Amino acid sequence: MEHTAEVTGIGVGTSDDGSNVPAVLLAARSEYLPIVITADQARAIQLGLSGEPFERPLTHDLLVEMLTEFGGAVDGIRIDDLADGTFYAKVDVERYDEGEARKFVFDARPSDAIALAVRVDCPITVSDAVLDRAGRPEDEFEPERIDDFDEEP
Numbered sequence: 557m558e559h560t561a562e563v564t565g566i567g568v569g570t571s572d573d574g575s576n577v578p579a580v581l582l583a584a585r586s587e588y589l590p591i592v593i594t595a596d597q598a599r600a601i602q603l604g605l606s607g608e609p610f611e612r613p614l615t616h617d618l619l620v621e622m623l624t625e626f627g628g629a630v631d632g633i634r635i636d637d638l639a640d641g642t643f644y645a646k647v648d649v650e651r652y653d654e655g656e657a658r659k660f661v662f663d664a665r666p667s668d669a670i671a672l673a674v675r676v677d678c679p680i681t682v683s684d685a686v687l688d689r690a691g692r693p694e695d696e697f698e699p700e701r702i703d704d705f706d707e708e709p
Contacts, residue, residue, distance in 0.1 A: 597667035604674035
């Protein structure tokens with residue numbers, strides 16, 4: 557079964573060496589799913605959440621613009637697997653060709669898929685299998701959105 561998820565923000569934890577580690581936090585099935593990401597990925601997601609345009613198109617903005625120009629649209633993203641500590645995602649895309657809908661599925665890093673989803677406001681779903689393995693109680697986290705991620709402690 558899949559559950560609709562919402563991006564609640566970017567959390568920051570501390571690694572074993574004392575450096576800050578960002579994670580995007582998804583809320584689904586009354587729990588949080590933290591996915592560790594890089595500082596650049598955190599910024600890309602945060603910019604998408606804020607809706608503030610960047611002075612030049614960023615990679616995810618460019619991809620959305622190109623896809624739209626070619627008659628496509630992101631229908632949703634799915635975080636559907638977790639293997640050896642790595643999350644896997646799919647981007648579901650639809651394109652109309654001569655009035656006929658064609659569906660496509662693309663493999664993606666969850667951070668890229670989420671950065672796309674927050675830009676086009678499409679559904680994000682997470683599988684039971686992923687939540688069973690990596691979901692955490694809501695009271696373990698205090699999510700906050702960050703404007704500038706500093707990699708130093």
